[in-house]
Amino acid sequence: MKKPTQVDVARLAGVSTATVSYVVNGLTDGRVQISESTRQRVLDAVDELGYLPDARAQSLASGDTKTIGLIVPDIRNPHFWEHAEGVEQEARASGYRLLLSDIALNSEYAEDIFKDLSRRRIDGLILMGSFIDHSEEAQNLLTILRKRRLPIVEICDHNVDYDVDFVVSDYRAATKEVMFYLLGLQHRRIGMIYGVAASVIAEDRLQPYLDSLQAVGMPVDQELIARCGPTIEDGYQAALQLLKLPARPTALIAINDLLAIGALRAAGDLNLSVPTDLSLVGFDDIHMAKYLTPRLTTVAKDAVSVGQHAVKQLIARIGEPDLPRQKISIPTYLIIRESTGPAPF
Amino acid sequence: MKKPTQVDVARLAGVSTATVSYVVNGLTDGRVQISESTRQRVLDAVDELGYLPDARAQSLASGDTKTIGLIVPDIRNPHFWEHAEGVEQEARASGYRLLLSDIALNSEYAEDIFKDLSRRRIDGLILMGSFIDHSEEAQNLLTILRKRRLPIVEICDHNVDYDVDFVVSDYRAATKEVMFYLLGLQHRRIGMIYGVAASVIAEDRLQPYLDSLQAVGMPVDQELIARCGPTIEDGYQAALQLLKLPARPTALIAINDLLAIGALRAAGDLNLSVPTDLSLVGFDDIHMAKYLTPRLTTVAKDAVSVGQHAVKQLIARIGEPDLPRQKISIPTYLIIRESTGPAPF
DNA sequence: TTGTAGGCGTTATCAC
DNA sequence: GTGATAACGCCTACAA
Numbered sequence: 001m002k003k004p005t006q007v008d009v010a011r012l013a014g015v016s017t018a019t020v021s022y023v024v025n026g027l028t029d030g031r032v033q034i035s036e037s038t039r040q041r042v043l044d045a046v047d048e049l050g051y052l053p054d055a056r057a058q059s060l061a062s063g064d065t066k067t068i069g070l071i072v073p074d075i076r077n078p079h080f081w082e083h084a085e086g087v088e089q090e091a092r093a094s095g096y097r098l099l100l101s102d103i104a105l106n107s108e109y110a111e112d113i114f115k116d117l118s119r120r121r122i123d124g125l126i127l128m129g130s131f132i133d134h135s136e137e138a139q140n141l142l143t144i145l146r147k148r149r150l151p152i153v154e155i156c157d158h159n160v161d162y163d164v165d166f167v168v169s170d171y172r173a174a175t176k177e178v179m180f181y182l183l184g185l186q187h188r189r190i191g192m193i194y195g196v197a198a199s200v201i202a203e204d205r206l207q208p209y210l211d212s213l214q215a216v217g218m219p220v221d222q223e224l225i226a227r228c229g230p231t232i233e234d235g236y237q238a239a240l241q242l243l244k245l246p247a248r249p250t251a252l253i254a255i256n257d258l259l260a261i262g263a264l265r266a267a268g269d270l271n272l273s274v275p276t277d278l279s280l281v282g283f284d285d286i287h288m289a290k291y292l293t294p295r296l297t298t299v300a301k302d303a304v305s306v307g308q309h310a311v312k313q314l315i316a317r318i319g320e321p322d323l324p325r326q327k328i329s330i331p332t333y334l335i336i337r338e339s340t341g342p343a344p345f
Numbered sequence: 346m347k348k349p350t351q352v353d354v355a356r357l358a359g360v361s362t363a364t365v366s367y368v369v370n371g372l373t374d375g376r377v378q379i380s381e382s383t384r385q386r387v388l389d390a391v392d393e394l395g396y397l398p399d400a401r402a403q404s405l406a407s408g409d410t411k412t413i414g415l416i417v418p419d420i421r422n423p424h425f426w427e428h429a430e431g432v433e434q435e436a437r438a439s440g441y442r443l444l445l446s447d448i449a450l451n452s453e454y455a456e457d458i459f460k461d462l463s464r465r466r467i468d469g470l471i472l473m474g475s476f477i478d479h480s481e482e483a484q485n486l487l488t489i490l491r492k493r494r495l496p497i498v499e500i501c502d503h504n505v506d507y508d509v510d511f512v513v514s515d516y517r518a519a520t521k522e523v524m525f526y527l528l529g530l531q532h533r534r535i536g537m538i539y540g541v542a543a544s545v546i547a548e549d550r551l552q553p554y555l556d557s558l559q560a561v562g563m564p565v566d567q568e569l570i571a572r573c574g575p576t577i578e579d580g581y582q583a584a585l586q587l588l589k590l591p592a593r594p595t596a597l598i599a600i601n602d603l604l605a606i607g608a609l610r611a612a613g614d615l616n617l618s619v620p621t622d623l624s625l626v627g628f629d630d631i632h633m634a635k636y637l638t639p640r641l642t643t644v645a646k647d648a649v650s651v652g653q654h655a656v657k658q659l660i661a662r663i664g665e666p667d668l669p670r671q672k673i674s675i676p677t678y679l680i681i682r683e684s685t686g687p688a689p690f
Numbered sequence: 691t692t693g694t695a696g697g698c699g700t701t702a703t704c705a706c
Numbered sequence: 707g708t709g710a711t712a713a714c715g716c717c718t719a720c721a722a
Contacts, residue, residue, distance in 0.1 A: 001400055003493065004468075005714090005715055005716085006715065006716060006717095007715080014693065015692075015693085016693045016694075017693090017715090017717095018692070018693060018694080018695095018714080018717085018718080019691090019692060019693075019715070020716095021717060022692085023720095025717085031691055032691085032692090032718095033692095034691070034692080035691060035692090035722075038691080038692080048709080050489065052460060052463050052464045053464055053715080053716070054405075054466060054714085054716070055461075055464040055465040056401045056404050056405050056410070056465070056466060056467065056714090056715080056716090057405055057698090057714070057715035057717090058406060058715080058716055059401050059698090059716090059718040060401050060697095060698045060700090060714090060716070060717090061697075061698055061715080061716045061717040061718085062400055062698090062713080062716080062717060062718095063698085065401070067444075071559075074425070074435065075426055075430045076428065076563055076632065078423055078426075079390070081420060081421070081423075082425055084420065085420050085447070088420065088445065088446070088447045089447075092446075092454065092457075092458075097444055097445075097446070097461060097465070098417070098444065098445045098446075099412075099444060099445075099642065100433065100442075100443045100444075100445040101433070101442070101443075102430070102433045102434075109437065112437075113437075115397060116400075116442060118397050119399065119400040120400040120402060120442070121348075121399060121400065121403070144395065148348060156366075164414065192695065195364075205629070211376045227722050229631075232632055232636050234631055242382070250689060258633075260429075261633055261636050261637075262636055264638065265636040265637075265638065265640075268638045273530070275605065287576075287577055288577055288606050288633075291577050291581065291606050291609070291610040292637075293609065293610065293613045293638055295610075311366075334368065349697060350699055350700090351700065352699080359711075360708075361708065361709045362701095362709090362710095363701085363702085363708070363709060363710080363711090364698080364707085364708060364709075366701060366702085367708085368698070377708090378707055378708095379707065379708080380707060380708090383708080385709080398699080398700070399698085399699050399700070400700095401698090401699080401700090402698070402699035402700040402701085402714090403699080403700055403701075404700085404703040404714090405699080405700070405701090405713095405714045405715065405716095406700040406702080406713075406714055407700075407701060407702090407714090408701095408714085435691080470720095497701095532712080564699085616695090666698090675722085
C-alpha cells in the first residue's frame, strides 16, 4: 500500500499530472483556468486516494522548504521555552515548521547540527542566546551559512557584530534601574550571580551592575560576583558561597529567574528570610516567578512576543533577502514584587 | 552563488556524479571500489566547493528522511521539556532530527499539523501526553497515519488502546503510596487538583485517589476534587477554592508540580503554612521541585530517560515495522521532601 | 482548458 | 573502477 502520488491521482481522474498540480495548488499564481468539472474530478480522486503531495518533491521543484531551524541554547531554562512558544505560534501561522536543535554552548555537536541544517536546505534559522559569539568554530560555521545567504535572525541581549538580523531585549537600562532601586533601599553590598554558559552572555546585566556602582562611587568587590553555570543548582551554590561571606551581601541579583530560584533556596537554607534579611532580583519573569514565595522581583520582557517578532523578521528577510539589516528592540521593565525590600542592619 | 551540486563536484573532479555519490557516501553498501586517487580528487573538489548533499534529494531517492516528528501537548510545562531533552539527545545520537509541533489538546490545528507531518514524509512520530485519546478528530488522523504505517511511539501515563508502541510511566501505584502516606499522617480531607487539558489525562492519579479512599472506607467528597486547566494560575485558583471550603482539606494533591507551585502560592496567600497547616504533593519532580520552599514532596520519574526510550523504540520500529507492539514501562516513585507532614488539628 | 516535457539533486542499477 | 541513465514526485514553461 504505497503512498499515492500525483500520477495516481491523474490516472484516476483521467487527467494529466499538470492538471492535478494546478487544482491541488489552487490554480497556482496567475490564472490557469480549470473547468469546474475536471476540478471536481481531481478533487474527488485526491480524497479517494487520500493523496497528500510529497513535501520533499515539492521542495526540490519549487526551491523552498517551508522549514525554519530553531536552535535553543539551554533546554532547561523555561525562558527559552517561552521564546519557543512565540516562535512556534508565528511560524505555524505563516505555514512554516520548526526543526529543533538543542545546542549547548561550545557543543561538540555544533558543527554537525549546522551542517545538517544546511543539507536540509532550511529557509531560515533562528538562533537563541547568542551563544555563537565566543565559540570560534560556531562563528565560522555561521559565516559559512551567511555566505550561502541563509536568512538568520538572532534573539539576544546585546548588539551582534556580524551580519544578521536580530531581536534584542537589552536589559541594560533595566539593570541600572534595579541597581538604583536597591541602592535607594540602602543596600551597599549587592551580590551578582553571574551564571552563564558562555562568557559573553548577559553582559547587559553585568556591565550596568559595575557601572552603577561606579556611578555612586562604590568600589567593585570581585568577591561579590559569583560566576557559575546556568542550572538551578549552580545558582544555589553560588548564592550559598556569596551568603557565607564574612561581610555578606544584603541583596542578590541573579542573571535570570532560574538562578534566582536556586538563590532563594540557598537563603532559606541559611535561615535568611527574603526580603527581610536579603533582597533578591531575577531576570526574565518566567511564568512561575510571580507564584514563588516570596513573589520574585524581576526584570521582564515579553518572551513570546520576542519569538513572534523573530519569525516575522525572518520571513520578511526570506521574502526579500536584500533588505537592510534589521534590529528589533523589545522593551524590558522592572517588576517589583515581594523579594526586595530595605536593607537590614 | 548557487549552492554547489553533485554535478558541480563531478565536473570539477573530472568524474561522473555516480562516483561522487560513491565517495561521499563512503563507498555505499557493498564494495564499490574507488581508486584512492579519484577518491582524493573528489574529496578535494567537495571541500573546495563546500559541497553538502541536498537532503531533500537524497531523501527522495533513498526513501527515508531521517526526521522524526515530536508533538508536545503543553509547551509551558517544564516536564514536557524534560521529555523533549531526552528525545532530542537520543534522536541526534542516532542521526535523526526533530520536527517540533506544539498542539494544544483538541486544537483546531491538529489536522493541519498531522497532514503536514505526513506530507513531509517523516520517518516516525513521537506523541506526548496521550492527548489524542479523547479528540475524535485526532483519533481519526492518527488512524490514517497508522494505516500508512507511520511508526509512532506515544509517551503517556496509561495503556493506550490503539495500535502504537508506547512508553508508559504509570503513576497509579505511586499515587496509592501517596494516599496511604497522607492517610497515615492522619489527613482525612485530602483535596485533589485535577488540572488537565483533556478529560482522560491523569486518570492514573485520579482513579487511585478515589480507590484509596474507598479502600479505607472514606467517602469521596466531590467538593474536594477541583477540576481545572493546566496552567499555574489554574492551580492557584483551584487551591484557593479548595482551601476556602468551610471544612478545608488538610492535604492537597496536585496532578503535577506546576499546579503544585500554584497551590503553594495559594496556601501562602491564605496564611496557611506548608506543611504545618497543609500538606502538598505534586507529580513529575520537575527540576525546580526540590528548590522550592518548602521543597516539594512529589512523585518522580526519569523524564529524560522516557524520552530516550521513546526514540530508541521508534527507531527499532522504523528498522523493523513488523515487530510486535511494544510497551515500555518506566518506574515512578514517591520522593518525600518537606511539603508534607502530619495533619493539623 | 489541458497536456507534454524538462528540471530539481540524489541514489541505484547496469553496463563497460 | 567508473560512467550512463532511469527512477524519486513534483512544478512550470510551453504547446496544443
